[in-house]
Amino acid sequence: MTETGDYMLRGKRVPFLSDQDIYMVAQGVAKFFGCKAKTLQAMGFFIEDIQHKMPIVIDVRNDNDPIFLVARALCDPREAKITLPETLYLRITDGDTEAAFVLCHELGHFFLGHDPVLHMEPDVPPCKNENSEYQADLFAEWMMQRIAGKDWRKAAVQLNLF
Numbered sequence: 001m002t003e004t005g006d007y008m009l010r011g012k013r014v015p016f017l018s019d020q021d022i023y024m025v026a027q028g029v030a031k032f033f034g035c036k037a038k039t040l041q042a043m044g045f046f047i048e049d050i051q052h053k054m055p056i057v058i059d060v061r062n063d064n065d066p067i068f069l070v071a072r073a074l075c076d077p078r079e080a081k082i083t084l085p086e087t088l089y090l091r092i093t094d095g096d097t098e099a100a101f102v103l104c105h106e107l108g109h110f111f112l113g114h115d116p117v118l119h120m121e122p123d124v125p126p127c128k129n130e131n132s133e134y135q136a137d138l139f140a141e142w143m144m145q146r147i148a149g150k151d152w153r154k155a156a157v158q159l160n161l162f
Helices: 019-032 037-053 086-093 097-111 132-148 152-158
Strands: 002-004 007-009 057-061 074-076 081-085
Touching: 019 097, 019 132, 037 057, 037 086, 037 097, 037 132, 057 086, 074 097, 081 086, 081 097, 086 097, 097 132, 132 152
Parallel strands: 057 081
Antiparallel strands: 002 007, 074 081
């Protein structure tokens, strides 16, 4: 993590996107894939649809792969690949809310085009809207509203996911 000023980045610093910009991208993606409240119960089809309509590879690997020592899942927008551990993938296809959120978070990295940005002005502190993890979380929250319904967060809070 990088700390600058009062705001601490959880991820890479990326170009500023307003909450409204992120919302518009998430809404466009949800519309493109035809996401609706019942999509959570059909996540296997949703994943197939992603790979059919977009040049995105969903790479499912053994849970013991060393890559998962770094993160629960990974997205490389340049390679158009999302890498998931097998148990997470199975939870996603079973309609698990937390697992679906992780997938939507990784899709956020892809659709928001996250590549690290080098800022030449070290005196300018970052803000949350330049944080790749904040942007991906916000994208995922709006996607989850579409695929699991508006009350998805209330259920997730009750399960201590947030």
